[in-house]
Amino acid sequence: MTGLTSHWTFRWTLRLLVVLGLLGSAWVHWVVWRDWARFDDVVGPLFVVNYVAGPVIALAVLGWHSHWLPEAAAVGFGAATLGGYLLSLTVGFFGIREQFRTEEEVWGVVTEAGCVVLGAVLLLLRWREARPQRHREGRPDARQARERRRWQHQERGQGQEQRQERGQGQGQAA
Incomplete structure (x- = not known):
């Protein structure tokens, strides 16, 4: 059985x-x-x-x-x-x-x-x-959750870098 x-x-x-x-x-x-x-x-x-x-x-x-x-x-x-x-x-x-x-x-x-x-x-x-x-x-399982957090963290970091670059570029032109 x-x-x-x-x-x-x-x-x-x-x-x-x-x-x-x-x-x-x-x-x-x-x-x-x-x-x-x-x-x-x-x-x-x-x-x-x-x-x-x-x-x-x-x-x-x-x-x-x-x-x-x-x-x-x-x-x-x-x-x-x-x-x-x-x-x-x-x-x-x-x-x-x-x-x-x-x-x-x-x-x-x-x-x-x-x-x-x-x-x-x-x-x-x-x-x-x-x-x-x-x-x-x-x-989601734990692995998927970790990958999603890593991806979100990377995107946040790239967004901050782009804002800093734009801010530095604007500061130099002014």
């Missing part, structure tokens, strides 16, 4: 794991919504948003892999959902207090943490791949 093939395989493995995290989180929210959240006026609709948004973002992560936005959306989805759950464990979330006792809660934390961590790794890989290209295109 070549380096390019292994890099491609690694990225697609990460991408598929992020998709599984998004779909797993959506499934957890569907199950919990059917269990009790549909009876809550505030948290119920938020669970609906999560079990609809999870598959939509998953499709974007699979289909729009040339852009960073789906990966950032996966990180944001996981962070927001995990943050809401952590609030419900500590201070409460719109009157809901969780206690981390059910399998759904465990799977929710695992899938959402996977979205955050693996999505962040995909974003980091994308950033690292883009960075050298910007460096090569936007900034």
